[in-house]
Amino acid sequence: MTPSDVAAEHAEELRAVRTELDRARTVVAGAGKRTDDLLESLPAPGHRSWMQRATALAAIDATRVLRAAFLDAHAEAVYDELTAGRTHHLRVTELARAAAAAFPGLVPTEEQLTAERSLPQAHKEGREIDQGIFFQHVLRSPQAGPHLLDAMLRPTSRALALLPAFRETGRADLASVRLERTGAVARLTLCRDDSLNAEDNQQVDDMETAVDLTLLDPVVEVGLVRGGEMTHPRYRGRRVFSAGVNLKTLHGGGISLTDFLLRRELGYISKLIRGVRTDVAPAWRSSTVEKHWIAVVDGFAIGGGCQLLLAFDHVIAAADSYLSLPAAQEGIIPGASNFRLTRAVGPRTARQIILEGRRIFAxxxxxxxxxxxxxxxxxxxxxxxxxxxxxxxxxxxANRRMLNLAEESPDAFRTYMAEFALQQSLRLYSSDVIDKVGRFAAAPPPAAAGTDARG
Structure with missing residues (x-):
């Protein structure tokens, strides 16, 4: 087949994916299958020659053009099919899994993702970028996007299973978070003590579970989040709030777009601001349960730890602590900080913090x-x-609710997260990020409290 034949076939496929849904679905499935077959015929990504890498990238890019065109035309129809006309509330991971089954070639299958999770970040195909394209289109849809945000505000099944015991005992010991109720206060202690509370998929799951339990317990009026004492040799016996994303886990391929990056922002951090959706109240009243939230910063709040503070009602810091968003050093997008930080500190200071790595000392x-x-x-x-x-x-x-609504409308947040889904997925697989996190992961532990630290 000549290059002109290839171009003509691609142009025809682009027209076809914009036609009726069933025909478009078949075209996407065929293109995805051809690309997968090509990738399987090549050596693993880390062992490809320059020419083989160029061949793979050209095929992947052409298929992504088709996927994006398909979603431009059919995102709402796809979402409605996956959610039975928006009657089912699927969380981001469930939605991606359902899309892989119902629309082959659109997003990676669970088997493909499982195979990639076993690889270092530098050796992956970057299949999560296709999930980024998918969620960009879903979130920017004025029908599908709000429905997905609503689904992410609902309590997790894990929290619902633990709720009876928590209401009875006032305690829940999760892998990286200890939750204890004293009076009307739920105290969430971050206890990943060997890694300075660096975040990974497990910590996001534990935090969302703890936030749900706090919001669902009618006895609780205030949630308090604080870092526990560390066993890390440089900080042994001292409290630390958070060292941000676990760069060793990211380097090793263990930070997921859906289970970490999207779930974190759309899940528990959004619940800190907007509450948990329960559908218990009458239809004319708000269906979310909200509480007040306080954060206490000991040591430092780096990266994700600093992002988290922007969602709290009240923040208390130790005089020797500091805050930072080292996005410039890491190369990834610091969650919703680009969306929220400017209104907190102003545009000039926000650029100094995010683009230049400025630390803010308490x-x-x-x-x-x-x-x-x-x-x-x-x-x-x-x-x-x-x-x-x-x-x-x-x-x-009620005033808290109105303040949050005035500061951050759901539609503005949805629009930001749509672009975040794509841009963050691209950053995860960019060569500069892979190089930077590799150097961070290989670096020795910091020698002083004023140095960024990771697990």
Whole structure:
């Protein structure tokens, strides 16, 4: 087949994927199968020659053009089919799995993703980029996108299973989070003590479970999040809030687009702001349950830890702590910080933090744009209990709801997350990110508290 024949065939396929759904589905399946067959005929990504890499990339890119065109025309019809006319509420991982089964060639199958998870990030095909294309189109749809956001606000099955025991005992010991209720306060302690509370898929699952339990327990009025004491040799016996994404896990291929990056933003962080969806209240009232949230920063809040603070009602920091979003060093997008940080600190400071890697120390004046109180360690615990007492009671929950709505409309958040889904998936597989996280992962532990630390 000549190059002109290939171009003509591709043009015909582009026209076909914009026609009626069943015909378009068949074209996407065929293109995906051809690309998969080609990739299987080549050596593994890490062992390909320059020419083989170019051949693979050309085929992958051509197929992605078809997938994007297909979704441009059919995203809402696809979503309606997967969710039975928006009567089923599928979370992002469930939705991606359903799409792989119902629309072959559109997104990677579970078998393909499982095979990739066993590989270092640098040796993968980058199949999650196809999930990024899919979720970009779903989220930017004015019908499908809000429905998916709603699905992600619903409590997880894990939380619902643990709720009776938590209501009875006031305790839940999760793998990386300890949850304890004292009076009307749910205390979430981040306890990944050997890795400075660096985040991975497990920590996201545990945090969403703990947030759900806090929101669903009618006794609780305030949620308090704080890092526990570390066993890491450089910080042994000291509290640390969070070192952000676990770069060793990212380098090893263990950070998932759906189970970590999208679930984190659309799941528990969104629930901190908007509450958990229950469908218990009458239809004319709000169907979400909200609570007040307080964060306490000991040591540092790096990357995802700093992102998290932007979702809290009240933030207290130790006087010797600092905040940072080292996106420039890592090369990935710092969650929804690009969306939220500017309104907190202004555009110039936001660019300094995100683009130039500026750290904000709790002792400097600009820190008051991100934290509400700064205290030396002897006074920190007292300040925490005073803040908890002030925020108990439901009288100001309505004002909290209205403040959050004024600051961040669901549609604006949805639009941001649509683009985030694609851009973050691309960054995960970019050569500069793979190189940077490889160097971070190989680096020795930091020698001082003022140095970024990862698991």
């Amino acid at each position: 002792s400097e004046p600009d820190a008051r744009l991100l934290v509400d109180e700064v205290h030396d360690h002897p006074a920190l615990d007292i300040a925490v209990e005073r803040a908890v007492e002030r925020l108990q009671g439901s009288a100001v929950l």
